[in-house]
Amino acid sequence: MIKIWFAGLMRERNGRLLGAAVGIAVTIAMLAALGAFLAQSNASMTQRAVAGVPVDWQVQLVPGTARGLVSDAIKKATAIATVQSVGYADVDGFEAHTGGTVQTTGKGKVVGFDATYLHDFPKQFRLLIGSMDGVLVAQQTAANLHVTVGDSVTILRPALPPVIVKVGGVIDLPNADSMFQAIGVPAGAAPQAPPDNVLLLPLSEWQSLFDPQAVVRPDSVRLQLHVGLIHTHLPHDPLAAFVAVHGAEKNLEIRIAGKGLVADNLAARLDAVRSDALYARVLFLFLGAPGALLAIFLTVAVVASGGTRRRRDQALLRIRGASRRQILQIAAVEAMFVGLSGAVGGLVLAEILSRTLLGVSVFAPAAFYSTIAAVSMGILLAQAAILVTAWRDAQQTTVAAARMTGRDKRYGLWLRTGLDFILIGLAAVIFWKTWSTGYQVVLAPEGTPASSVDYVAFLAPVLMWMGIGLLTTRLCLVGFQRGKRFLALGLQPIAGTLSGVVSAAISRQSNRMTQGIGLVALAFAFATSTAIFNTNYHAQTRVDAELTNGADVTVTGTALAPASAKLKELKALPGVLAAEPMQHRLAYVGTDLQDLYGIDAARVGEATRMSNAYFANGNAAKTLALLQQTPDGILISEETVNEFQLQPGDLINLRLQNSNDHQYYVVPFHFIGIVREFPTAPRDSFLVANARYIGQMTGTNASEIILLKTSAPPAQVANAARVIAETLPGAKVTDIGEAQRLIGSSLTAVDLDGLTRLELGLSILMVASATGLILALGLADRRRTFAILSALGAKPRQLGAFLWSEAALLFLVGSVIGILTGFLLAWMLVKLLTGAFDPPPDHLLVPWVYIGLLVMVALISVALAVMGSLRETRIPAVQRMREL
Amino acid sequence: MNKTLIHADAIGRSYAQGEAQVAAIVSATFLLKEQDRIAIIGRSGSGKSTLMHLMAGLDVPTSGTLMWPELGAPDTLLPEQIALVFQAPSLLEPLTVSENVALPLLLANFTGDIAAAVRAALATFHLQELAHKLPEELSGGQMQRVAMARAIVGNPRVILADEPTGQLDQPTGHALLDALLVHLAGTSTALVISTHDPLVAKRMNTIWQMDQGVLKTNVTSIEAV
Numbered sequence A: 001m002i003k004i005w006f007a008g009l010m011r012e013r014n015g016r017l018l019g020a021a022v023g024i025a026v027t028i029a030m031l032a033a034l035g036a037f038l039a040q041s042n043a044s045m046t047q048r049a050v051a052g053v054p055v056d057w058q059v060q061l062v063p064g065t066a067r068g069l070v071s072d073a074i075k076k077a078t079a080i081a082t083v084q085s086v087g088y089a090d091v092d093g094f095e096a097h098t099g100g101t102v103q104t105t106g107k108g109k110v111v112g113f114d115a116t117y118l119h120d121f122p123k124q125f126r127l128l129i130g131s132m133d134g135v136l137v138a139q140q141t142a143a144n145l146h147v148t149v150g151d152s153v154t155i156l157r158p159a160l161p162p163v164i165v166k167v168g169g170v171i172d173l174p175n176a177d178s179m180f181q182a183i184g185v186p187a188g189a190a191p192q193a194p195p196d197n198v199l200l201l202p203l204s205e206w207q208s209l210f211d212p213q214a215v216v217r218p219d220s221v222r223l224q225l226h227v228g229l230i231h232t233h234l235p236h237d238p239l240a241a242f243v244a245v246h247g248a249e250k251n252l253e254i255r256i257a258g259k260g261l262v263a264d265n266l267a268a269r270l271d272a273v274r275s276d277a278l279y280a281r282v283l284f285l286f287l288g289a290p291g292a293l294l295a296i297f298l299t300v301a302v303v304a305s306g307g308t309r310r311r312r313d314q315a316l317l318r319i320r321g322a323s324r325r326q327i328l329q330i331a332a333v334e335a336m337f338v339g340l341s342g343a344v345g346g347l348v349l350a351e352i353l354s355r356t357l358l359g360v361s362v363f364a365p366a367a368f369y370s371t372i373a374a375v376s377m378g379i380l381l382a383q384a385a386i387l388v389t390a391w392r393d394a395q396q397t398t399v400a401a402a403r404m405t406g407r408d409k410r411y412g413l414w415l416r417t418g419l420d421f422i423l424i425g426l427a428a429v430i431f432w433k434t435w436s437t438g439y440q441v442v443l444a445p446e447g448t449p450a451s452s453v454d455y456v457a458f459l460a461p462v463l464m465w466m467g468i469g470l471l472t473t474r475l476c477l478v479g480f481q482r483g484k485r486f487l488a489l490g491l492q493p494i495a496g497t498l499s500g501v502v503s504a505a506i507s508r509q510s511n512r513m514t515q516g517i518g519l520v521a522l523a524f525a526f527a528t529s530t531a532i533f534n535t536n537y538h539a540q541t542r543v544d545a546e547l548t549n550g551a552d553v554t555v556t557g558t559a560l561a562p563a564s565a566k567l568k569e570l571k572a573l574p575g576v577l578a579a580e581p582m583q584h585r586l587a588y589v590g591t592d593l594q595d596l597y598g599i600d601a602a603r604v605g606e607a608t609r610m611s612n613a614y615f616a617n618g619n620a621a622k623t624l625a626l627l628q629q630t631p632d633g634i635l636i637s638e639e640t641v642n643e644f645q646l647q648p649g650d651l652i653n654l655r656l657q658n659s660n661d662h663q664y665y666v667v668p669f670h671f672i673g674i675v676r677e678f679p680t681a682p683r684d685s686f687l688v689a690n691a692r693y694i695g696q697m698t699g700t701n702a703s704e705i706i707l708l709k710t711s712a713p714p715a716q717v718a719n720a721a722r723v724i725a726e727t728l729p730g731a732k733v734t735d736i737g738e739a740q741r742l743i744g745s746s747l748t749a750v751d752l753d754g755l756t757r758l759e760l761g762l763s764i765l766m767v768a769s770a771t772g773l774i775l776a777l778g779l780a781d782r783r784r785t786f787a788i789l790s791a792l793g794a795k796p797r798q799l800g801a802f803l804w805s806e807a808a809l810l811f812l813v814g815s816v817i818g819i820l821t822g823f824l825l826a827w828m829l830v831k832l833l834t835g836a837f838d839p840p841p842d843h844l845l846v847p848w849v850y851i852g853l854l855v856m857v858a859l860i861s862v863a864l865a866v867m868g869s870l871r872e873t874r875i876p877a878v879q880r881m882r883e884l
Numbered sequence B: 001m002n003k004t005l006i007h008a009d010a011i012g013r014s015y016a017q018g019e020a021q022v023a024a025i026v027s028a029t030f031l032l033k034e035q036d037r038i039a040i041i042g043r044s045g046s047g048k049s050t051l052m053h054l055m056a057g058l059d060v061p062t063s064g065t066l067m068w069p070e071l072g073a074p075d076t077l078l079p080e081q082i083a084l085v086f087q088a089p090s091l092l093e094p095l096t097v098s099e100n101v102a103l104p105l106l107l108a109n110f111t112g113d114i115a116a117a118v119r120a121a122l123a124t125f126h127l128q129e130l131a132h133k134l135p136e137e138l139s140g141g142q143m144q145r146v147a148m149a150r151a152i153v154g155n156p157r158v159i160l161a162d163e164p165t166g167q168l169d170q171p172t173g174h175a176l177l178d179a180l181l182v183h184l185a186g187t188s189t190a191l192v193i194s195t196h197d198p199l200v201a202k203r204m205n206t207i208w209q210m211d212q213g214v215l216k217t218n219v220t221s222i223e224a225v
């Protein structure tokens, strides 16, 4: 019996089965592609984080501990790739005699390392001049001592006679912070600034100089083991990778308790990425989930369509003696078939989409679980949709009931209790609360494995989404009931004399219409909010990258070889719109060495974006104008302002290095405002002042940095600039694209380009299918109406009145509500993620072109659906009468 | 002199069924004039419904000639000139009784007082009480009466009723017929009813018989069949 029925089903209802399978396939494809993307971006986040760590672990030996003991313990704790010994010695200072003067520095450090160290940890040093083997001096120290390759430097050892060494090279220490970190201090303690003066020696030479010092001053000499772990076994997910590395480190700590202390740089970096991974997960949820939900709704709509007909079929089966169980069995077979074919189709679609758009594979090992989850979801969905519908039908099926279609007078409990208003109110309250308190969506406290996403905050858009959905339903139901006359008036232009009948027919089928409008609105809301969010997100990654990189292209020289020497050539490069010099000096604020940027306040905005969010008063133009009017004005970061309790107008004395004698002299400034971010500036403390004033006070107008705004592709201009900068030793040229790829510490690090394309594509598809499908699907239940009307003598144009009216209503109401909701949701989402955007956007960008396209596609899809349905009217009426 | 409304000369209607041709109507020749009262009888499947669809211009004969000398082109017959009452239930579910009855007037762009015309048509079949009910709230017999009211509302020149009493018990069916005949008395409207009920057939002036697709118009009495 089941076999016969199924064969019949395949023959006659293949449209519905196919529709359901396609719905399942799209749902699976959407989930699987998004899941694969999430897994992949998590994996690359981990990879990037791991690659960015110069030294995974630094193990500091307690004086007197044998090196071998500890390195054995390390090998037992985890799989390691390499171990290097590094010596650190505190010295009283360095001295140099150059050009007839004597320069003496304050306290400094001498580091000893093996010749093979650089091979194992290549990111630790960058050679500026000279050669790597021999004595190396850090750039800042070289500047302080005014020495270069070939000069002699005296090392002032505590309690031992000084020694003289000859400088072989000048280097940059890009990772000075981690290299000289205090190991063993509790997490959260004030970070220690790296030493101002550093000299590096080959390990053997270091040992001969400082082993004696270790005897007289044991506290001034330390030996560290720098460890590189094997990264291939790390979990893909940053959270899991963090837990793994952190666990191994804890294990090591126990093994070497009392003998050594561990600094886990790798775990710290993974720790920082964890929050990004959580943000990515949140994004996935809030961009992907509504889409998947929509796909599910659409599938259910397909399955539930043609209900009249299916109920009649069921009634016939019942008459012929089929039990309810058998009917459900038939449905289960149908569901299995739909689910499996949907799964196969979905996987194929997902693979095609994610390969072409996202550059990932749903079959990649990282995506294993998400793909399995997506497929099981799809199959479950098929079962649920088909079985539930069949079961519900079976409940109602009597021969008499089979004849009934059309109206349904039941009102949901939610309507009576006003659930929609409650939800919207709750959403507003949660949103207002989280927004007004300036909270953090993602919490991953540094140093602890615990991390959390404040999902409660995200309840706001979710509740709003549901609330608006229900409110739309309420308005439609009430509107259809009470507003029949109004509806008739509105439909007059389309339906003419039939408008009264058409509006009566529509309002008595308010359930079906409301459902349709709801789905269309949902599709529009999804598409609009995704598009708006993605547009702002994309703009934000650019802003973020520009902030990091400084401008489209940035040429960074050194104090010895400032980039401003090449300003003219750089300005003349093809594709350069503006070139602005910016000084980058170091200044002592009290004992604290901070970055100081010297700008031309009137012109810096020509080469790089001056966002309002950079300044505490939220007004870039005003702040820069004030700086320009105050020659000795200075903008200071919040931290420093708080630390020194500064008030606007206060005099603040900094110490800047003079270019003539390389000594630091006091320079007075007036504090005029707080700066939060600045192109190329570090995140924490820095200063911004007028370049002209700094030039006057330090004896050099030279600017270390040149910012370029380009009309040609930045990478191309950067290549040309590199040729020019070649003659500047130590100069670096970077473009915004690199920065965009490299930023590893914020939400915007997740590359959403492909995802955006996928989502925008899918949402257009869903808007098209929501509008078209709803109309086309209603057709099965409208056949009868058509047959009767045409047998009564209705002309095709008059049949069209029914269809066009319905379509117009569905499209207009659905799209208006949907687009408005989309705006609201996107606005909420952007506001909620303000903390992640760095800096937050000044105002919401709206992708009008995409929204226009969306409306167009929906219109076309509506028109196609109506015209397709109207083709039905060409079937002779008699033929249709026989189908009644 | 009653004018000729429909003129059929050896019309046939056959359907292609795979390779073969199935003839629903082999041959039918007849004249339908004003004021005619005709019953079409015949076995199930003999072609009665098909013939009515042809007469209404809903379907096109595959052979012979069919003309409506007084009524106009085939595609303009419904709903102004000819009204068709179906064998199957044919009310639109989302519309009330009066809205259903008003449909032919609306489709014909009727310019007069639609409400009044609908009221009158409903009164003819004693349906005033049901005016605002929905079809699902009606009994089968009531539905047939509404369908009948819908047929007469536009004062068509021909009413074709395909087994209008098929779903009713005899007394109800006859009452329906009575009401219809009273309404049509004194008008020039022609009435054609297909039926399996000899008593209904007897109430008509003329009996036609469909026999395996062949129409016989020379049936003298129902007893002869």
Ligand SMILES: Nc1ncnc2c1ncn2[C@@H]1O[C@H](COP(=O)(O)OP(=O)(O)OP(=O)(O)O)[C@@H](O)[C@H]1O
Pocket: A879, A882, B015, B017, B022, B023, B024, B042, B043, B044, B045, B046, B047, B048, B049, B050, B051, B087
């Ligand atoms: N679209 C079609 N395709 C094939 N055959 C058809 C089609 N429509 C009607 N027929 C056939 O034409 C014949 C006449 O059908 P019709 O409905 O006119 O009979 P009827 O006399 O009205 O029967 P009943 O009294 O049962 O209503 C039947 O044999 C039917 O099967």
Ligand SMILES: [Mg+2]
Pocket: B048, B049, B050, B087, B162
């Ligand atoms: Mg029939």
